[in-house]
Amino acid sequence: MIKNKDRRVQRTQQLLRDCLFALIQERGFERLSVQDIIDRANIGRATFYAHFDNKEDLLFSGFDTLRTALRSRQRLALAGKDGGDSRFFAYSHDLLSHVYEHRHLFHAMVGESSGTATQEALYRLTVSLVRDDLRALQDQIDAPANPNEAVVEFIAGGLFGLVMWWLNGKTILPIEEVDSLFRTLAIPAAKATV
Numbered sequence: 001m002i003k004n005k006d007r008r009v010q011r012t013q014q015l016l017r018d019c020l021f022a023l024i025q026e027r028g029f030e031r032l033s034v035q036d037i038i039d040r041a042n043i044g045r046a047t048f049y050a051h052f053d054n055k056e057d058l059l060f061s062g063f064d065t066l067r068t069a070l071r072s073r074q075r076l077a078l079a080g081k082d083g084g085d086s087r088f089f090a091y092s093h094d095l096l097s098h099v100y101e102h103r104h105l106f107h108a109m110v111g112e113s114s115g116t117a118t119q120e121a122l123y124r125l126t127v128s129l130v131r132d133d134l135r136a137l138q139d140q141i142d143a144p145a146n147p148n149e150a151v152v153e154f155i156a157g158g159l160f161g162l163v164m165w166w167l168n169g170k171t172i173l174p175i176e177e178v179d180s181l182f183r184t185l186a187i188p189a190a191k192a193t194v
Contacts, residue, residue: 013051015041017062020055025108029059029118056117063125070095070129078136088187089133092159093179099163100175106167122163127156134190151193155186 019040023032034055038048052058070091077090099106109118134147134155159182166178 009051012043012047013061015043016048016051016058020058021062021105024118025105028108029055056121059118060121060124063121066095066098067125067128071132074129074133074136085183085187087137088190089130089183091129091133092182092186093175095129095159096163096166096175096179096182099167100172103167103172106163110164110167123156123160126160127152130156130159134193137190138193148193151189155189158182158185158189 016037019037020032023036023040027036032055034045034048037055037058038045041048052061073091073094074089077087080086106122110122131147131152134152138147162178162182162185166173
């Protein structure tokens with residue numbers, strides 16, 4: 001019985017995320033209300049609030065799966081036998097692939113009609129990934145456990161800016177080229193702190 005309940009909860013939350021993302025592409029995030037989302041999902045207000053506090057909470061939950069997958073990729077790189085620079089930002093290619101695959105949604109999420117909430121969510125995800133990456137790398141060499149926040153912000157801001165530049169470019173560069181550009185710029189900054 002509990003497994004079925006967990007599946008129902010997961011299905012309801014995924015339905016709400018799917019509706020949110022579809023509505024973001026149609027109208028942008030700022031123009032949406034919880035009522036718009038529950039109307040699209042055909043669920044009651046109480047059901048929505050049983051799962052999420054507000055539309056921002058729903059938005060942020062949509063990044064949890066991506067964050068988990070990217071962190072898993074990073075753990076595999078750190079545990080692997082391949083040393084050197086391949087340990088740094090091993091998730092970057094997967095992140096860029098995800099952004100490219102969902103580029104129409106990302107355009108809508110960070111465009112003019114979506115405002116700062118979605119940009120902040122994407123930026124927070126990027127900062128979290130970079131911080132965790134630098135912390136894990138420092139743990140491997142017995143360096144201080146807390147990475148320099150200025151470096152975290154520098155690298156995360158660079159990755160976020162690079163993604164925005166890439167998505168808004170007239171010509172979309174191949175994922176491998178953008179990944180190589182990021183790694184070429186970010187790894188020296190990371191090495192300065194680990």
